[in-house]
Amino acid sequence: MELSVPVRGPLVRFLIGLGLVCAAVLAVVGGIALRGPGLVAVCVSGALAGCVAAGVAREAPRPAGRSVLESAGQAAAVTIGALLVVSGTAVLAGGAVALLLVGSGAAGWAVLRWVRDRREAALRAVPPADTGAGAAADVAGASTxxxxxxxxxxxAQLQRPLAPAARQRVVTRRAQVLDELERRDPDGFARWLAAGPLGSVDPTGFVRSTPPGADPSTETEAA
Incomplete structure (x- = not known):
């Protein structure tokens, strides 16, 4: 079973690199323009942001992907970098452009946060699937x-963003369905495999419609 993996193309990587270079240049210009007192104020702001991030990470109800120290360091670095970029933008392009940059950054952050919350809600909404002996028995007794x-x-579930555990449950369930279809009608299963991509071809047109044990003709022949 192939899993979709997002791959960044050369153009995207180039744009990201160009953006980082521009941000670095603006940060250097901003740092030079601020001089001593301004740089101290920026560093203090970064330290405060790091303390807030550390407190949030420490009080989080579930373990995050980063430690408290990593969260604090990242928040401080992002805050200092953002302030220096804004300062450099104000020096080179004026205060209006700097305000526009701040507004755009805040809007982008809000959109990304909304998308992440929606994705996490979708992951939580996926019901756990039974993949044990009960699920196998249920598949064996189902019609084609x-x-x-x-x-x-x-x-369709595999096309959505899923947590690794949820994705593994879905893959296991699909494997049980494949095994049952092959056990039920090997010839029809082979024709289904040869018909094209499994995701786009309905197996009901190739595999018999009832389990072998429930087929009246099978029971008559056995008698």
């Missing part, structure tokens, strides 16, 4: 139409 529906449903 139900299995095809389950295959399409889990395929």
């Amino acid at each position: 139409a139900t299995l095809g529906e389950e295959w399409r449903r889990t395929g």
Whole structure:
């Protein structure tokens, strides 16, 4: 099962690098313009931001990906860098452009935070799937139409952002569906595999519609 991995193209990497270079130049210009007292004020602001970030990280109800010290250092560095960039922009382009830059940065941060919150809410909304013996028995007793529906449903889930554990549960469930379809009708399963990409072809047109044990003709032949 292939997992989608975001890949940044050369153009995106070039734009990111160009933006970092421009920000570094603006920060240097801002630092030169501020001189001693201004630089002290910027460093104090960064230290305060680091203390706030450390307090938030320490009081977080769940463990974050970074330690308290890492969170404080990152907040301080971002604050100092942002203030120097704003100062450099004001020196080179004027106060109006600097205010526009601050507003754009705040709006971008708000959008990114909203997107992240929506993604986390979507991850929490994914119900845990039973992947044990009970789930395998449930798959074995389902009709082929139900299995095809389950295959399409889990395929749609894999197109959404999922936590690693949730993605693994979905992949395991799809493997159970594949095993049952192959066990139920090997010839039909082979025709389904040869028909094209599994994500776009419905298996119900190739595999028999009922489990072998529930097929009346099978029971008659056995008798």
